Amino acid sequence: MKTQSHAQAAAEFIKDDARTHWHDETLWHVRQKRDLSAQGIPEWETLRDTASATKDYVLSHLDELLEQFEANALANGVEVLWAKDAQEHNEHVYRILQENKVSNIVKSKSILTEECGLNHYLEDKGYDVVDTDLGERIIQFAKQAPSHIVLPAIHLKKQDIGEIFHEHIGTDEGASDPKYLTEAARQHLRKKFVEANAAITGVNFGIAETGGFVVCTNEGNADMGTHLADIHIACMGIEKLIPRATDLGVFLRLLARSATGQSITNYSSHFHKPAPGKKLYIILVDNGRTEQLGREDFKNSLKCIRCGACMNTCPIYRRSGGYSYNSTVPGPIGSILSPGKDLKKYSTLPFASTLCGSCSDVCPVKINIHEQLYKWRQVITENTDVDASKNLAMKVAGYTFGRPVLYDLAGKMARAALKITPDSLVYSSINVWGKHRNLPDVPKESFKEWYQKNRKS
């Protein structure tokens, strides 16, 4: 099956004009809250520089830091497992669940487990994984994937959620008050927390010098799950390390402010040892990260702390929705991470950008996202069959621009021809450029002709 291009998937999304506007405005509002919050910190740019430099250090010492992290975690009584890919990660989780005779699993938000397809893997093995983040529970009921890494259900309206809850947890038909729906989810999930014997979480930051890790939530769902269950499995991408506990001062100041404009998430939980009588596992996952590390132009994408700011600010993401990217991490950062995993499948993502650079401007770890998008375009054009009509047009244009006489002639002919060509031909399917754009009015003469005439006077 041919994968849908970003433009095709986006075309689906924008069919509902009112909803597209609502999505755009909602995310722009989050962006504005981020600005307000960042502007309240005079040292904001110093924080970004420091975070970026700290991550540079991490990437250039990643092997040593991982070994240090593992040694300290082992000394803390934590079991550490390594997974080279998604499959091995999922197998580790499965084995832990089997060994500990787990029947009920709760999971807090983890983009990594989405990336590894953990829920589907475990469901195939007969496990029911309960996502406990409210947004994730909503989309789990609806059998959807997150459309945003921080706001997983941002594409849904409260009426949609009311319908989903009515069907799955028996809320009143037609009820859509967020307070009422949240309370219903609270009661429903509290039962799940109490029954759970294993809790799976992601990791926001792993601390090399102490072997511990930090999980950030507003809901407290990661803590409700892990502190009641006997087994805690923390799934962590190898790039999530920071060298020192004191580095958290920088990263926690940046994370929530960049994500939603909050000064900090209401819970920032630091796990080092399992509680007495319980077990704690950390799975360190590669899944393409070491390969990305070796790509000079793209390695900086591994600095990402998953705040989602680049999505909220992106004029394309806001108007095309998370699903149009068809990738676990959507938006600008997803568009530079995903081609590294599968160049062909994600070949249209780096083109889903205006290259305006707003993503790079808001990135708390100063990833040069828009420059990487531009570089991926070049890699993709060289290595894949890009859209045939675009390719032909580019070849013709390239040939013409390289030959001044031909260029002058082509310009004259085009100006003459466009005046008499019917729109149906100008905006025909061959002209992909004209699909969403109107041509400007045709000038009488080229700039060169005008300049030659006017230079003397």
Added chain:
Amino acid sequence: MSSKASILAAIKKNKPEASSLPALLVFPDEQNLVEKYEKGLTGNGGKLIQAANLEEVQAYIEANFSGEQLKASLVEGIDGNVNVNNISDPHDLEHVELAVLNGELGVAENGAIWMPEKNVVHRVLPFIAQHLIILLKKDSLLTNMHQAYEKVKVNEHGYGVFIAGPSKTADIEQSLVIGAHGPRSLTVFLVD
């Protein structure tokens, strides 16, 4: 080759040229820490009350909670009717209405309070209780997170958490709702 060995080998092969670790950041102390702290806390959905003594805290609890409701207090001088230290299974805390705990230090820039494991006994207590009261010493207030991490030893205990407000969510159309899974309120008493 084990996965660990192959991952480490791939990193050694691919990692960029070594860069140096930036020095720790230090920023000037804020004035009006109490005012800043209150702004930070209320921004997260919490409430600040300045109390002259423990009797005021006790009176607040009596005015807002009934005698039968389960109250777990780990603050000396504040009455509770659940003895947390006698509980071995954290599930037994399921019906606790109010937990009263001592906070270690407060951060003015964002309202966060450091709660090491020793201050909560059961890790789940500050989450499973329907309401949470934290007592915080006024002189424990710090300017920012950098100062907090200078002071806190994160691995002193097996677990510790910065609590900055009640449990909250905005996952339904970005509408803020307090009381997602954990406490429906956080009241911080600032004491001398």
